[in-house]
Amino acid sequence: MAAPPVVVIVGPTASGKSALALGVAGRRGGEIVSCDSLQVYRGLDLGSAKPTVEERRAVPHHLVDVVDPDQEFSAADYGRRARAAIGEITARGRLPIVAGGTGLYLRALRQGLFEGPSRDPDLRRRLETIAEARGDAALHRLLARVDPEAAGRIAPRDRVRVVRALEVYRTSGRTLTAHHRADRRARDPYRWLVVGLDPPREVLRRAVEARTRAMMAAGLLDEVRALLARYPGRPRPLDAIGYRQAAAVLRGALTDDEAQRDMVKATMRYAKRQMTWFRHQEDVRWFADGEVALRAIGEWLG
C-alpha cells in the first residue's frame, strides 16, 4: 500500500499560503494543518492573520487555537499534535495540507526533535540572572566548559541558545551535542510534497503593507488591549510582530502611523529569515505564483 501523500505549503508571511491551501483543500477534499507558532494561541487572531471563521467553516483547520497565550507551548508539542492530526486526516481518507511559515515547527513535525528535556523555567531564570550579572560571555564560557562543540556553534551573544544548551546539560546530564548525535530519525510513513511560495520582493512588500493596514483597521489595538488586560504578565507570544507595536501604541510610545511602519519593516525582515530557513533547511519546490503552484500540486497528486 502506497504511503499517503501530504502537501506542505511554505514561504514567507503574506505570500499567499493560506489561499493556496484553501484552494487545494477545496478541490481535493483536504484539511489544513496550520504550521504557525502564533496561530496556535487563542485570542491572537488579527495579528497572527488567523484564518477567518468562514474559512474555518469551509475547510477544517487543525493546530489553530489550541492553547492560551500564557500556556507553555513548544516546537515539540507542535510536532506531536500535528503528527496526530495528520494521522487522523489520512485515516479519514482525506488529504492533509500543512501550511505555514514556522520552519522549526515544520522540522519538528517531519523529522521530530531530539529526545531531550523540555524547558525548565526556574533554571532559565537562574541562567538569565548569571548573564545579567556577569555578562553573556561568562555564560558562554560556562557552556564551553561542558559542551565545547555547542559553544563553538553558538554565538556568545545568542543568549537564547546558550541558555537552552546549558539547560539541556543540567537537566539531563547530557550535552546538547550528545543529544543531537543520539538523535535517530523514525522512518517516515508519508509521501511529502513541499511547495514554496516566493513572490517577488515588491509584490510581497505591497501585500505586507496592505495586510498591516487591514489589521489595524480591523481593530488590532482592541485585540491587544484585551489581551494585555487578561494577561498582565505579558506572555511571550505578545512580543511577536504586530503585538509589540500595538502594545507600544497603547502605552503611548508610538503613534499608529509609526507602529504600522515598524510592523511592515519587521515583517519584511521576518520574511527574509523565513526565506533563509526554507532555502537552506528544506527541500522545496519554489513558485513565484500561487496559480502555477496549484496546478503543480494537482499534477503531483495525480
Add this chain to the structure above:
RNA sequence: GGGGAGGUAGCGAAGCGGCCAAACGCAUCAGACUGUAAAUCUGACGCCCCUCGGGCUUCAAAGGUUCGAAUCCUUUCCUCCCCA
C-alpha cells in the same frame, strides 16, 4: 538686499589638521537556527584585487595653505531659518 545655519557613503547623522574609506542608527544584502522560532543571533555594506592584506576614487565644486585637509583659507553653486 541684510543676518544666521548648513551641504559627509542609499537615507539620517557623527567627525572639525595626521590614528578617516570616514563612528553610530536605519534601509539593503547574505547567513545561522533541534523544546522561546513572528523569537534569538552573525556577517557584508565606496570601488577593485580579494587572503592576512593591498590598490584606486571620495566628505557640494574649483582653487589655495600645509610634510599631511572631510577638517584651515578663498571663490562659486545649492538648501534652510530670521530680518527687510
